[in-house]
Amino acid sequence: MSQSFRVLTRSFSSSAARQAAIKNVTIIGGGLMGAGIAQVAATTGHNVVIVDTSEDILKKSKASIEKSLQRVAKKKFAENPKDGEAFISDVVGRLSVQTDAWEAVKNADLVTEAIVENLDIKKQLFSQLDKAAPEKTIFTSNTSSIPIKEIAVSTSRLDRFGGLHYFNPVPMMKLLEVIRIPETSDDTFNALLAFGKAMGKVTVNCKDTPGFIVNRLLVPYMMEAVRMVERGDATPRDVDTAMKLGAGYPMGPFELTDYVGLDTCKFILDGWHAKYPDHPLFEPSPLLNKYVAEGKLGNKVGEGFYKSKK
Ligand code: 3HC
Numbered sequence: 001m002s003q004s005f006r007v008l009t010r011s012f013s014s015s016a017a018r019q020a021a022i023k024n025v026t027i028i029g030g031g032l033m034g035a036g037i038a039q040v041a042a043t044t045g046h047n048v049v050i051v052d053t054s055e056d057i058l059k060k061s062k063a064s065i066e067k068s069l070q071r072v073a074k075k076k077f078a079e080n081p082k083d084g085e086a087f088i089s090d091v092v093g094r095l096s097v098q099t100d101a102w103e104a105v106k107n108a109d110l111v112t113e114a115i116v117e118n119l120d121i122k123k124q125l126f127s128q129l130d131k132a133a134p135e136k137t138i139f140t141s142n143t144s145s146i147p148i149k150e151i152a153v154s155t156s157r158l159d160r161f162g163g164l165h166y167f168n169p170v171p172m173m174k175l176l177e178v179i180r181i182p183e184t185s186d187d188t189f190n191a192l193l194a195f196g197k198a199m200g201k202v203t204v205n206c207k208d209t210p211g212f213i214v215n216r217l218l219v220p221y222m223m224e225a226v227r228m229v230e231r232g233d234a235t236p237r238d239v240d241t242a243m244k245l246g247a248g249y250p251m252g253p254f255e256l257t258d259y260v261g262l263d264t265c266k267f268i269l270d271g272w273h274a275k276y277p278d279h280p281l282f283e284p285s286p287l288l289n290k291y292v293a294e295g296k297l298g299n300k301v302g303e304g305f306y307k308s309k310k
Pocket of ligand 1: 264
């Protein structure tokens with residue numbers, strides 16, 4: 001560790017520094033969720049670095065952000081496309097990309113991880129970041145279903161660790177679940193709530209329970225729909241029509257499963273089933289397993305329960 005790095009680390013260790021508003025945000029993982037989080041953070045005035053393993057992935061992340069920003073600008077600046085262009089270049093100007101996570105966290109107030117849902121990989125990542133990031137940096141995970149505490153124990157900053165769980169598509173979905181583990185300090189939790197507000201999100205406070213609030217209700221609901229089809233009680237199309245027109249949901253459960261990704265749903269379900277083998281709502285689904293084995297992962301590959309445009 002260099003002398004200047006040590007001095008930098010020490011100078012940020014006061015609690016006053018820890019409470020300072022979050023300005024510099026590092027997002028680890030430039031996939032669908034990471035790109036969406038980065039887009040909203042940059043749109044709301046934060047300096048954002050997106051980290052992923054290759055330049056190619058990062059190029060795709062930037063392209064997806066620009067595409068989404070164009071959709072936003074088209075609506076927001078319908079009367080004045082020039083202002084729309086200025087808006088996009090302003091937001092893009094606050095975004096940068098990096099393949100070196102160590103470098104990317106050196107100036108971060110907040111790190112949010114949105115990588116593959118694998119506990120060992122997440123732990124490996126955070127234990128490295130813990131050495132690279134200054135003391136003030138708050139670490140968060142956007143995991144859908146892995147307990148935050150199980151990830152946080154890979155670091156020496158349990159008091160500065162929490163969960164920020166976003167929803168897809170991040171630019172459109174207003175909710176942010178803010179999760180604390182028993183060790184999360186009040187300073188950290190309040191900083192995360194303030195950050196959520198600065199991102200334009202409505203926050204809800206969550207404990208570190210399986211699926212937090214939304215996924216604990218949503219995933220069993222989606223799986224009950226799949227089981228209904230497995231029993232031959234209804235077709236996916238009829239279930240979707242019923243839930244959209246009879247319950248006012250914007251998407252039916254099969255459309256939503258295709259949107260979220262069948263592999264993601266399977267991963268969540270399998271994890272919960274392994275932990276709670278007797279829970280009937282967490283039972284594996286033969287139909288879901290078959291589709292995933294066939295590579296029908298949903299919209300991202302062009303086919304899930306339905307065929308879709310990629
Ligand atoms: N970026 C920017 N704008 C977007 C967008 C994006 N990615 N997606 C949608 N929009 C905006 C655009 O303004 C679009 O208009 P445009 O097509 O003219 O550009 C407008 O939304 C309407 O979009 P669509 O016509 O494509 O479709 P909808 O009216 O159905 O809206 C939706 C799309 C907002 C996704 C809506 O269907 C919805 O709310 N669906 C439910 C999504 C949901 O439940 N998400 C949570 C999933 S669970 C999760 O993420 C947790 C994880 O842990 C599993």
